[in-house]
Structure formats: C-alpha cells, structure tokens
Amino acid sequence: MKQPGLFDIQISDISSTMLLTLYTHAIESQSKNPIINDPKAVEITSALNHQMVNSPDRMYRELGNGKLDKKLVVFIALRAQKYDDYSSEFLKQSPTGTIVNLGCGLDTRFWRIDNGKTQFYDLDLPEVISIKKNLCNETDRYHMIASSVLDYKWMEDLKKQGTGPFLFLAEGLFMYLEKNAVKNLVIKLQSEFPGSELACEVVNESVVSGQLKGALKIKMQKRHHLGQGAAFISGLTNGHEIESWSPGIRLLDEWSHFDTNEKKLGWVRLYGKIPAMRRVQWTVHYKLGQARDVNTVKS
Ligand SMILES: C[S@@+](CC[C@H](N)C(=O)[O-])C[C@H]1O[C@@H](n2cnc3c(N)ncnc32)[C@H](O)[C@@H]1O
Structure with a gap:
C-alpha cells in the first residue's frame, strides 16, 4: 500500500502506477515533437506537484521532479x-x-x-x-x-x-x-x-x-x-x-x-x-x- 496521501486517500501499489502514466503523458506533451498532446495531464501534474515532491514515497518524489526513464x-x-x-x-x-x-x-x-x-x-x-x-x-x-x-x-x-x-x-x-x-x-x-x-x-x-x-x-x-x-x-x-x-x-x-x-x-x-x-x-x-x-x- 502506498501510504502517503494524495488528498490523504490511501491507494494500492497497483493504483499508484496511474501516477507514472499520468506523468509520462505530461512530460511527453511538453517534449519536442510530442507523441501525445495532453494539456489536461500537464494541468493535473502541476496541481499535484507540490504534494509529489514533498512525499516520503520515493516514486512520488521522482515523478514530481520529472525523473522518469525516457x-x-x-x-x-x-x-x-x-x-x-x-x-x-x-x-x-x-x-x-x-x-x-x-x-x-x-x-x-x-x-x-x-x-x-x-x-x-x-x-x-x-x-x-x-x-x-x-x-x-x-x-x-x-x-x-x-x-x-x-x-x-x-x-x-x-x-x-x-x-x-x-x-x-x-x-x-x-x-x-x-x-x-x-x-x-x-x-x-x-x-x-x-x-x-x-x-x-x-x-x-x-x-x-x-x-x-x-x-x-x-x-x-x-x-x-x-x-x-x-x-x-x-x-x-x-x-x-x-x-x-x-x-x-x-x-x-x-x-x-x-x-x-x-x-x-x-x-x-x-x-x-x-x-x-x-x-x-x-x-x-x-x-x-x-x-x-x-x-x-x-x-
Ligand atoms: C497502470 S494503471 C493504468 C491507468 C490508465 N489506464 C492509464 O493508462 O493511465 C492501472 C489502473 O487500474 C486500476 N485498477 C486496478 N484494479 C482494478 C479493478 N479491479 N477495477 C478497476 N480498476 C482497477 C488501478 O486503480 C489503476 O488506476
């Protein structure tokens, strides 16, 4: 279980993978010649980022800091x-x-x-x-x-x-x-x-x-x-x-x-x-x- 709350709601390890996909959509959207154009994902990641970078969870922190396997x-x-x-x-x-x-x-x-x-x-x-x-x-x-x-x-x-x-x-x-x-x-x-x-x-x-x-x-x-x-x-x-x-x-x-x-x-x-x-x-x-x-x- 991923403990630290996004809005204090506990989610499973499987559900937390949705953050990985969300951040990939946002990152790719802002890259050169993007494969996908997803301004809504960019908007959501901006709203989440403060919580993500300050999270005790390593995956959340790395996502918040844009550290993702290219x-x-x-x-x-x-x-x-x-x-x-x-x-x-x-x-x-x-x-x-x-x-x-x-x-x-x-x-x-x-x-x-x-x-x-x-x-x-x-x-x-x-x-x-x-x-x-x-x-x-x-x-x-x-x-x-x-x-x-x-x-x-x-x-x-x-x-x-x-x-x-x-x-x-x-x-x-x-x-x-x-x-x-x-x-x-x-x-x-x-x-x-x-x-x-x-x-x-x-x-x-x-x-x-x-x-x-x-x-x-x-x-x-x-x-x-x-x-x-x-x-x-x-x-x-x-x-x-x-x-x-x-x-x-x-x-x-x-x-x-x-x-x-x-x-x-x-x-x-x-x-x-x-x-x-x-x-x-x-x-x-x-x-x-x-x-x-x-x-x-x-x-
Ligand atoms: C890898 S994420 C994919 C999310 C989304 N489809 C995407 O591509 O960005 C897996 C998703 O499946 C959901 N999930 C897992 N088990 C589920 C179930 N039994 N019923 C509905 N959703 C479930 C998780 O909560 C999570 O959001």
Missing part, C-alpha cells in the same frame, strides 16, 4: 496515443457512441478525443475516483464510475444510462487481475453489451510464469520504484486465446509499440525485429459479437 515515457505515450486512435476510429463510425475507460487511473482521454457528442465513462476503484473527482469535473457527457471492474453492478447502471454502441478500453489493467477474473469479465461484457468492441493491453504468459518474471519485477520495483503489489499476475499465450473463451468473440487486430517505428524509441526499435518481443506486452482488439452460451464459464 524510454518508458515514449512507450507509455505511444500506448496512450494508440488507445486514443481506437477511440477516434470508433467515434468516426459512431459519433454518439459510448466509450468506457476501464481502470482509467488519472488518464485524461476524454479531453484528448472528445468529438462533442460521445458519452465517456472513466471507471476505477472508489479511492482512485475520489482523487480524480478532486482534479476533474464530470459533465453531461463525461462521467466517472467508482467501482471495481469486477463488481458487475456497474454494467447494469451503464445499460440504464447509455444506449451504445460501446467501446471498452483496458489500458494497463488486465495483467494486474487474475486470469479467471479477466475471462469472466470479457464474457460478461460480451453478454451484457453484444456487438461492442474491446481494446485491451495484455502481457505474454511467459512474463508472469517464466524466466522474464524475475527480470520484470526488478525493473518495476528497482528502476521505477513501484511497490511490491504492482506485479503482473496474468497473461495470454496469444491474441487468439480470448476468441476461444466464448463463441462470437473475434480478434480484429493486434498492436505492438514496435509497429510504430517511432524514432524516439531509438535502439530499442531493434527489439521489434524479434517477433517474440512484439508479443511480450501488446494490445488486442476484439468485436464482442452475440454469443450462443454466455452464462457458464469454467476455469
């Missing part, structure tokens, strides 16, 4: 831009569609992609939403849902409010949840919102069970000063695995950071030449079509 900034900015693209593409097809940002953290996607018509929902744990409500205002089209994504009541409430079509985004979330929980969640999304789309970031199973597990833990905890609880616990063998969870789920496309050939990645781009490296941590995009049988899920 490659990590590029990776996270590219990812955010890709999810913005998914959102904009979806809104081109369905300008009044509903976008639900699962495990939103302090991300400010609504302000980056708003077309003036969409209904946008940011969902995260209640303590995170309490913090976010101090920093962002809800409107008639921007809403916050304070709930675990795994507490399905939010879906009932959403169905009462929105007519869809729906796009669900899960950027930096599924790898922190138990695999069976992710599987049940995806199947539940399909049954409650048939015809919707889901774009979600996943990691390879080898990252959570194999040799890469130790290396990743060292990187996250020693290099980025994340707490012990911020560990990846579930992954996929490949992007088609989710299709096998229920009839009607169809893989639309997959995306890796290396698909961009972004110059700011520098020598790291060489890793992209190794096919396996493109599927260590990547994004999968599905159509959650009508299922024949969605009620029984076995692990």
Whole structure:
C-alpha cells in the first residue's frame, strides 16, 4: 500500500502506477515533437506537484521532479496515443457512441478525443475516483464510475444510462487481475453489451510464469520504484486465446509499440525485429459479437 496521501486517500501499489502514466503523458506533451498532446495531464501534474515532491514515497518524489526513464515515457505515450486512435476510429463510425475507460487511473482521454457528442465513462476503484473527482469535473457527457471492474453492478447502471454502441478500453489493467477474473469479465461484457468492441493491453504468459518474471519485477520495483503489489499476475499465450473463451468473440487486430517505428524509441526499435518481443506486452482488439452460451464459464 502506498501510504502517503494524495488528498490523504490511501491507494494500492497497483493504483499508484496511474501516477507514472499520468506523468509520462505530461512530460511527453511538453517534449519536442510530442507523441501525445495532453494539456489536461500537464494541468493535473502541476496541481499535484507540490504534494509529489514533498512525499516520503520515493516514486512520488521522482515523478514530481520529472525523473522518469525516457524510454518508458515514449512507450507509455505511444500506448496512450494508440488507445486514443481506437477511440477516434470508433467515434468516426459512431459519433454518439459510448466509450468506457476501464481502470482509467488519472488518464485524461476524454479531453484528448472528445468529438462533442460521445458519452465517456472513466471507471476505477472508489479511492482512485475520489482523487480524480478532486482534479476533474464530470459533465453531461463525461462521467466517472467508482467501482471495481469486477463488481458487475456497474454494467447494469451503464445499460440504464447509455444506449451504445460501446467501446471498452483496458489500458494497463488486465495483467494486474487474475486470469479467471479477466475471462469472466470479457464474457460478461460480451453478454451484457453484444456487438461492442474491446481494446485491451495484455502481457505474454511467459512474463508472469517464466524466466522474464524475475527480470520484470526488478525493473518495476528497482528502476521505477513501484511497490511490491504492482506485479503482473496474468497473461495470454496469444491474441487468439480470448476468441476461444466464448463463441462470437473475434480478434480484429493486434498492436505492438514496435509497429510504430517511432524514432524516439531509438535502439530499442531493434527489439521489434524479434517477433517474440512484439508479443511480450501488446494490445488486442476484439468485436464482442452475440454469443450462443454466455452464462457458464469454467476455469
Ligand atoms: C497502470 S494503471 C493504468 C491507468 C490508465 N489506464 C492509464 O493508462 O493511465 C492501472 C489502473 O487500474 C486500476 N485498477 C486496478 N484494479 C482494478 C479493478 N479491479 N477495477 C478497476 N480498476 C482497477 C488501478 O486503480 C489503476 O488506476
């Protein structure tokens, strides 16, 4: 648990990773040739900075002082831009569609992609939403849902409010949840919102069970000063695995950071030449079509 309070609210090690992504968006936005333009993230980090630099927590202090791994900034900015693209593409097809940002953290996607018509929902744990409500205002089209994504009541409430079509985004979330929980969640999304789309970031199973597990833990905890609880616990063998969870789920496309050939990645781009490296941590995009049988899920 990260003790020191942002607004005196205690958040878990997993939730504290949202500060890392928020600061990367702000830092990248202010860089030369930015990958992402996120003035709202700059505004929020300015509001938080006093607390961050004076925090007893090392990660918070380093973020507040702008000390962030340059490659990590590029990776996270590219990812955010890709999810913005998914959102904009979806809104081109369905300008009044509903976008639900699962495990939103302090991300400010609504302000980056708003077309003036969409209904946008940011969902995260209640303590995170309490913090976010101090920093962002809800409107008639921007809403916050304070709930675990795994507490399905939010879906009932959403169905009462929105007519869809729906796009669900899960950027930096599924790898922190138990695999069976992710599987049940995806199947539940399909049954409650048939015809919707889901774009979600996943990691390879080898990252959570194999040799890469130790290396990743060292990187996250020693290099980025994340707490012990911020560990990846579930992954996929490949992007088609989710299709096998229920009839009607169809893989639309997959995306890796290396698909961009972004110059700011520098020598790291060489890793992209190794096919396996493109599927260590990547994004999968599905159509959650009508299922024949969605009620029984076995692990
Ligand atoms: C790595 S952060 C990503 C935040 C945001 N998507 C971004 O890219 O900036 C992970 C987020 O998942 C949220 N989270 C973790 N478990 C959750 C759950 N069961 N329900 C909803 N959100 C959850 C955390 O609170 C945190 O905000």
